[in-house]
Amino acid sequence: MRSRKKKMPISRKVLYLLGYTMVFIWLIPVLWMCITALKPGGSAVTVIRDLLSPPYTLDNYNYVLTNASIWNWTWNSFYVAAVTTIVTIILTSLAAFALSRMQFFGKTFIFWVIIAGLMVPVEAKIIPLFQIMIDMGLINSYSSLILPGLAAPLGVFILKQFYDGIPNELVEAARIDGAGMLRIFWSIFLPLSRSSMAALGIFTFITSWNNFLWPFLAINEEKMMTLPVAIPTFQSAYTAELMIPMAANVLASLPAILVFIFFQKHIIKGITMTGIK
Amino acid sequence: MNDQSRLLTNVKAYLFLAPFLLVYGLFMVYPIAKGFIISLHDWSLGMESTFVGFANYSSMFRDSYFWEALWNTLLFVVISTPALIFVGLAIALLVNAGLKGTTFLRSAFFLPFILSISVIASVWVFILQPYTGLLNSFLHTIGFTEEIFWLSDAKLAWVSILLATVWWTVGFNMVLFLAGLQEIPEEFYEAAEMDGASSWKKFMFITLPSLKGVMLLTVVLQTINSFKLFGQPYLMTGGGPGTETRALVQYIYEKGFIEQQMGVASSMSYVLFAITITFAFIQFKFFQGKD
Amino acid sequence: MKKVSAFTLAVFLLSTFLVACGGDSDSGGGEEDNGKTNLTFWTPLSGGDGDFMKELVSEFNSENAEIEVELLNLKAEEYYTKMRTSVTSDQAPDVAIAHTSKLSELESANLIVSIEDAADSAGVEWDTFSENIVDATIIKDEHYAVPLDTHALIMYANNKILAEADLLDESGQPVIEDGEEGFIQFLEKIKENSPSGTFPLSATSTGDSPLRMWWTFYSQLGGELLNEEGSQAAFNNEQGLEALSFLGKMVEDDLWPKNIANGGELFTAQKAAIHINGVWMTGALENNEGLEFSAIPIPQVFDEQAMWGDSHLFVVPRQNEQSDEKKEASIVFANWIADHSSSWAQAGHVPSKPSVIESEEFQELPYRSDYAEIGEDVSYMPNTPKLTAINDVLKKHFNQYMTGDVSPEDTLSNAEEEVNNLLK
Numbered sequence: 001m002r003s004r005k006k007k008m009p010i011s012r013k014v015l016y017l018l019g020y021t022m023v024f025i026w027l028i029p030v031l032w033m034c035i036t037a038l039k040p041g042g043s044a045v046t047v048i049r050d051l052l053s054p055p056y057t058l059d060n061y062n063y064v065l066t067n068a069s070i071w072n073w074t075w076n077s078f079y080v081a082a083v084t085t086i087v088t089i090i091l092t093s094l095a096a097f098a099l100s101r102m103q104f105f106g107k108t109f110i111f112w113v114i115i116a117g118l119m120v121p122v123e124a125k126i127i128p129l130f131q132i133m134i135d136m137g138l139i140n141s142y143s144s145l146i147l148p149g150l151a152a153p154l155g156v157f158i159l160k161q162f163y164d165g166i167p168n169e170l171v172e173a174a175r176i177d178g179a180g181m182l183r184i185f186w187s188i189f190l191p192l193s194r195s196s197m198a199a200l201g202i203f204t205f206i207t208s209w210n211n212f213l214w215p216f217l218a219i220n221e222e223k224m225m226t227l228p229v230a231i232p233t234f235q236s237a238y239t240a241e242l243m244i245p246m247a248a249n250v251l252a253s254l255p256a257i258l259v260f261i262f263f264q265k266h267i268i269k270g271i272t273m274t275g276i277k
Numbered sequence: 278m279n280d281q282s283r284l285l286t287n288v289k290a291y292l293f294l295a296p297f298l299l300v301y302g303l304f305m306v307y308p309i310a311k312g313f314i315i316s317l318h319d320w321s322l323g324m325e326s327t328f329v330g331f332a333n334y335s336s337m338f339r340d341s342y343f344w345e346a347l348w349n350t351l352l353f354v355v356i357s358t359p360a361l362i363f364v365g366l367a368i369a370l371l372v373n374a375g376l377k378g379t380t381f382l383r384s385a386f387f388l389p390f391i392l393s394i395s396v397i398a399s400v401w402v403f404i405l406q407p408y409t410g411l412l413n414s415f416l417h418t419i420g421f422t423e424e425i426f427w428l429s430d431a432k433l434a435w436v437s438i439l440l441a442t443v444w445w446t447v448g449f450n451m452v453l454f455l456a457g458l459q460e461i462p463e464e465f466y467e468a469a470e471m472d473g474a475s476s477w478k479k480f481m482f483i484t485l486p487s488l489k490g491v492m493l494l495t496v497v498l499q500t501i502n503s504f505k506l507f508g509q510p511y512l513m514t515g516g517g518p519g520t521e522t523r524a525l526v527q528y529i530y531e532k533g534f535i536e537q538q539m540g541v542a543s544s545m546s547y548v549l550f551a552i553t554i555t556f557a558f559i560q561f562k563f564f565q566g567k568d
Numbered sequence: 569m570k571k572v573s574a575f576t577l578a579v580f581l582l583s584t585f586l587v588a589c590g591g592d593s594d595s596g597g598g599e600e601d602n603g604k605t606n607l608t609f610w611t612p613l614s615g616g617d618g619d620f621m622k623e624l625v626s627e628f629n630s631e632n633a634e635i636e637v638e639l640l641n642l643k644a645e646e647y648y649t650k651m652r653t654s655v656t657s658d659q660a661p662d663v664a665i666a667h668t669s670k671l672s673e674l675e676s677a678n679l680i681v682s683i684e685d686a687a688d689s690a691g692v693e694w695d696t697f698s699e700n701i702v703d704a705t706i707i708k709d710e711h712y713a714v715p716l717d718t719h720a721l722i723m724y725a726n727n728k729i730l731a732e733a734d735l736l737d738e739s740g741q742p743v744i745e746d747g748e749e750g751f752i753q754f755l756e757k758i759k760e761n762s763p764s765g766t767f768p769l770s771a772t773s774t775g776d777s778p779l780r781m782w783w784t785f786y787s788q789l790g791g792e793l794l795n796e797e798g799s800q801a802a803f804n805n806e807q808g809l810e811a812l813s814f815l816g817k818m819v820e821d822d823l824w825p826k827n828i829a830n831g832g833e834l835f836t837a838q839k840a841a842i843h844i845n846g847v848w849m850t851g852a853l854e855n856n857e858g859l860e861f862s863a864i865p866i867p868q869v870f871d872e873q874a875m876w877g878d879s880h881l882f883v884v885p886r887q888n889e890q891s892d893e894k895k896e897a898s899i900v901f902a903n904w905i906a907d908h909s910s911s912w913a914q915a916g917h918v919p920s921k922p923s924v925i926e927s928e929e930f931q932e933l934p935y936r937s938d939y940a941e942i943g944e945d946v947s948y949m950p951n952t953p954k955l956t957a958i959n960d961v962l963k964k965h966f967n968q969y970m971t972g973d974v975s976p977e978d979t980l981s982n983a984e985e986e987v988n989n990l991l992k
Contacts (some may be wrong), residue, residue, distance in 0.1 A: 029400050092297060095294050119501060129308045133657075173429060237617075428829065429829075
């Protein structure tokens with residue numbers, strides 16, 4: 001407001017220049033990926049002039065769509081991420097409610113065991129986890145991808161923090177009306193914590209969607225693979241060109257980019273809440 | 278409260294907890310315990326295992342490749358954490374400066390974070406490759422004729438992995454810092470302005486101190502994430518040249534799944550586990566300090 | 569009342585979650601369905617190979633009413649790891665491609681089964697295969713595999729670039745003088761007589777390629793990888809050093825520019841005169857219009873002709889309940905593919921059956937007949953259960969050597985020490 005009266009100060013101009021130059025540099029890899037995928041096979045894609053002038057073609061996309069099960073992998077990724085997210089929210093909200101509002105034997109102990117798990121990365125568990133999956137006969141199945149992600153102490157932690165902040169008067173009032181714990185959970189805590197759950201859900205979904213190491217170990221067959229594992233597998237067959245791998249990259253990223261464009265406000269809010277609250 | 282109702286409360290509470298505890302026990306507590314047992318055995322998939330005591334640990338400590346991988350990981354943590362914090366804060370300040378198109382700026386910086394590591398790695402490999410890569414071609418056109426081996430020279434390979442990691446994940450830190458910046462009351466700045474404070478002073482005496490909480494959180498989250506390094510070097514350099522960019526997680530994978538020495542791999546996992554738990558304790562110190 | 573509802577909710581949630589997780593598609597597959605025997609078939613193919621195999625399999629499926637084969641391609645780097653985990657978790661495919669060099673490793677780890685009986689009942693005639701390839705698939709007097717092909721490292725030359733440098737003879741073949749000097753001079757001439765920016769030699773400087781090239785020249789010098797008992801490394805010697813230094817010299821003289829990430833891409837883009845890679849590149853290179861190239865065996869640089877090579881085989885991975893019927897069907901399938909491998913040869917490989925090599929179909933294929941004789945000169949790496957681990961050690965050290973940071977002497981002695989540790 002204040003600055004509009006005067007001419008834009010130099011520092012402001014510098015800021016604009018800096019901001020937009022950086023964003024441009026930031027977007028180069030993505031832009032280059034998209035343009036390269038549109039160039040016919042064998043053309044030079046490192047000379048900027050050639051990149052920005054025709055010919056362009058959709059052949060690479062056609063090729064990838066007919067030769068790679070992109071939709072199948074996208075579905076696998078989506079299914080695994082969606083189930084993981086929904087079940088995580090259900091399990092962790094129930095557990096967080098008990099930890100926040102109920103008295104029971106061993107509460108402190110259980111709370112600390114869950115909190116301690118907060119910092120155990122999946123990466124440190126791959127060997128035993130793999131053996132457990134083999135014992136359960138689950139290797140190469142959706143379950144093997146979903147189950148380990150459900151042991152999510154972060155969700156319990158976030159939701160418990162939120163539940164702790166809900167005023168006790170609400171609970172007492174409901175009690176007087178004769179509501180049981182489940183009723184209180186269902187009709188007071190769940191509606192109030194909708195935004196926390198959304199935040200947790202978005203965070204869980206992105207983590208699962210981009211998970212690489214575990215699906216890379218647990219899946220043996222192409223048709224069961226999620227996108228992050230399937231894409232390098234598909235690309236490894238194209239050693240002499242880069243248009244087809246790039247087209248595969250674009251197709252694999254498209255759903256995530258679209259979702260991000262439509263829901264970016266929620267996604268960013270979600271991450272903020274998971275991090276800060 | 279009588280015994281019966283106490284029992285009832287306990288039962289109810291555990292019913293709420295049961296589903297989560299079941300999954301948590303099976304896929305968090307049990308693997309950690311089992312991992313320790315495996316680390317005491319000589320074992321490969323599909324074979325009988327033999328108890329060997331702590332032999333796996335001693336062979337691990339004698340293995341120079343283990344030390345190299347651990348060192349690589351530590352080095353990455355030490356360099357990438359400040360880099361990601363610094364760049365993240367810088368971008369957050371830029372985005373928060375109230376320029377036109379703030380939403381666009383924020384989205385653009387955040388965009389790489391939603392892409393999969395496989396896509397990131399394959400794009401960067403093509404950008405960075407010698408002779409025909411985008412970056413080297415660009416450098417040639419502006420008159421820099423020497424060929425730079427971004428992924429084949431050990432030091433540059435680390436620089437490349439770092440650059441790709443910053444590009445990929447810094448958006449996440451930016452969002453955390455943005456949230457922190459928006460929580461600083463406008464009055465603070467107005468008061469400082471009346472005192473005639475310079476931008477630098479405002480940054481040093483208002484912005485930075487107000488961000489302390491977010492900063493600590495971001496540092497800890499980032500440290501833990503950097504310890505998990507695997508995908509970037511595995512997909513970009515394969516751990517090479519030689520083994521110079523091989524991180525601990527990749528070595529665990531190779532020991533366990535390729536060399537089929539599950540016992541040694543498990544003992545290495547325990548080192549990673551011990552390190553991350555140590556950082557967990559540090560984090561709780563921070564959390565307690567905050568309240 | 570409330571107790572009941574809490575309980576119901578818990579049960580409900582648990583069961584939703586179990587259903588959600590239980591909804592997996594059955595990946596074991598292979599149940600009998602409308603009278604057909606369904607087989608799952610794994611391959612580690614890349615660079616065009618995959619497409620040719622896909623075509624062959626669908627051809628087989630349409631011609632055979634009783635057997636239906638489902639092809640699953642995996643990334644070569646992780647193929648054998650996946651094979652092992654699939655056998656351990658009893659999800660092994662019914663039939664799979666394996667390499668001769670891996671056979672004894674697979675057998676000693678109990679990952680594959682003998683096909684002696686199944687081959688008999690499927691009517692396989694072993695004498696229709698090249699004898700040396702079949703011999704390599706016999707372990708303890710039992711057949712463990714149906715051979716498909718031989719493949720080797722060969723040399724690709726860009727005819728346009730060579731013609732401009734005046735290095736083609738009347739028949740359009742590259743003119744290369746004998747010996748180490750001859751080969752270096754050949755590359756020097758390309759360098760002198762080509763537009764700047766042309767790579768005389770483009771072979772990938774990382775991954776398998778340096779090891780395969782070293783093995784080629786080391787074999788030409790008559791070297792062995794291990795001692796006779798297979799208990800110790802035997803490559804840290806004069807010949808090993810000479811072969812490795814030869815690679816280093818080409819890099820030093822800038823004939824084989826340093827740190828090439830993808831030699832095939834440079835050759836496809838017509839930036840390189842010579843490309844050294846496996847025969848499987850032939851199929852991929854052919855698809856590029858405007859690329860005129862020849863494919864010839866790697867010249868004899870040292871004492872005798874030899875080159876790195878391996879062969880593809882069909883193996884039957886171990887399953888807990890192995891049905892004889894499926895085993896037999898697998899062998900029928902394998903044998904059919906071997907018989908029809910002249911179209912597999914389109915990928916570049918040399919078929920395992922002499923009758924196929926002599927067939928018109930194969931002889932009419934361009935390029936392939938130019939290097940069909942490699943079958944006799946291929947130098948296999950020794951069949952030891954530790955070969956993968958040994959190769960990983962060698963790859964690691966040779967890749968580092970290619971960056972120019974380590975001396976050839978240190979490279980070999982470091983690799984020797986680690987290989988000996990592995991064999992202990």
